[in-house]
Amino acid sequence: MSEMGMTDKQFNGFIRFLVDGLAEAQAEIDEKKKAEKIQKILDNLQKTLED
Numbered sequence: 640m641s642e643m644g645m646t647d648k649q650f651n652g653f654i655r656f657l658v659d660g661l662a663e664a665q666a667e668i669d670e671k672k673k674a675e676k677i678q679k680i681l682d683n684l685q686k687t688l689e690d
Contacts, residue, residue, distance in 0.1 A: 657684075 645653070657680070664676035 660676070660680045664673055664680065667673040667676055
């Protein structure tokens with residue numbers, strides 16, 4: 640079975656999503672919420688790697 644790659648447009652969309660999530664986490668003032676947002680991003684990235 641062969642793997643399908645991402646188009647440049649799909650990759651750019653993925654990076655845009657990641658940048659947006661990180662910017663939102665960075666702007667969070669509440670340290671607990673900031674940590675939760677960063678953890679959510681990390682969990683989603685890990686799931687993406689496992690797919």
